[in-house]
Amino acid sequence: MIITVTLNAAIDKSLSVPNFRLGRRHRTVEQRTAAGGKGVNIARALKTLGQPVIATGFAGGPTGTRIVDQLTEESILNDFVRIREESRTNTAVYDPTNGQTTEINERGPAVSAQEIGLFRDKLLYLARGADMVVIAGSLPRGVDTDIYAGLIRELKKAGVLTIIDTDGEPLRHAVRAEPDVISPNVLEAEELVGHEFNDDEDRLIAVGEMVEQGAHEAVMTLEDGCVACMRVDGTRARFRVSIAPRESVAGVGAGDAFLAGYVAARYAGKSTADCLAFGVACGAESTEHLGAGIVEPRAVERLLDEVEVQQLSAPTADVS
Structure with missing residues (x-):
């Protein structure tokens, strides 16, 4: 079983608006509303890919009820802690004329210490039957930035593989707790290691630096x-995995689809190279859909032929 954790779950509105301009009135040509937040998006994709998954986190107010109801309608198993304050609503506006997306994400509810304690107990109970826990996304108000680190340490004691996808201080603390896998994007990785990247060599060095900070894999x-x-095989290996550029409908949630694909393949016992390739294919395929966490498994399989996997030697600047 795979568990996904979304402490700042949301209702996500995805709107397609041609020639979007600030300060103007527009009408959508396509729209989609769904339960969201990074962990929820990952759970949706994992469900589509045929893997057993339970989504958990916080859900509050009528919006929280709507989140749970929508997940249930999608046949995604879920077990959220109900909180007093209202869960957030996020809006993404995609302009098909130029491919740009504008995202407006609410901060989310404040969460009390008692509610946090209830969630920790629930997660550790669910983890008794889990092989992997994917912790993803931002934190609601009132939650300490080291909460993910604490959860990782407790889950590791229970023998559960931990995967983290967040940013900023929560990621910095989480890496020190030695999670099994971290999955930042470029900007998140630059913030974590403290410098910008100019090319693939810089990025290959950086993933080694992230491992040196504590993550087992990055x-x-x-x-x-x-x-x-x-x-x-007991040693560190570098990989560059790529797919040819393609026209997309929207890129929001591509990172979530990537991680879902990687986790699905790893859960199925695939090799490291195959897990990365499957993740890249899922991320690319997801850009064909408006809304996050949506993948078409047959299309993913077709895209696998376009994915190039290179296993590389460590860059000379890497001291690992």
Whole structure:
């Protein structure tokens, strides 16, 4: 069983608006509303890919009820802690004329210490039957930035594989707790290691730096694939995985689809290279859909033929 954790779950509105301009009145040509937040998006994709998954986190007020109801309608198993304050609503506006997306994400509810305690107990109970826990997304108000680190340490004691996808201080603390896998994008990775990247060599060095900070394995998602520092046969190996550029409907949630694909393949016992390739194919295929966490498994399988996987030697600047 795979568990996804979304502490700042949301209702996500995805709108397609041609020639979008600030300060103007517009009408949508396509729209989609769904339960969201990174962990929820990952759970949706995992369900579609045929893997057993339970989504958990916080859900509050009428919006929280709507989140739970929508997940249930999608046949996604879920077990959320109900909180007093209202869950958030996020809006993404995609302009098909130029391919640009504008995102407006609410901060989310404040969460009390008692509610946090209830969630921790629930997660550790659910984890008794889990092989992997994917912790993803931002934190609601009132939650300490080291909460993910604490959860990772407790889950590791229970023998559960931990995967983290967040940013900023929560990611910095989480890495020190030695999660099994971290999966930042380029901007999140630059913030974590403290410098910008100019090319693939810089990125390959950076994933090694992230491992040196504490993560067992690190994957940095890119627009055309990923770079990774993974353990293969007891040693560290670098990977550059890429797919040719393609026209997309919307890119929101591509990183979530990537991680869902990677997790699905890893849960199925695939090799490291195959897991990364499947993740890249899922991320690319998801850009064909308006809304996050949506993948078409047959289309993913077709895209696998377009994914190039390179296993590389460590860059000379890497001291691992």
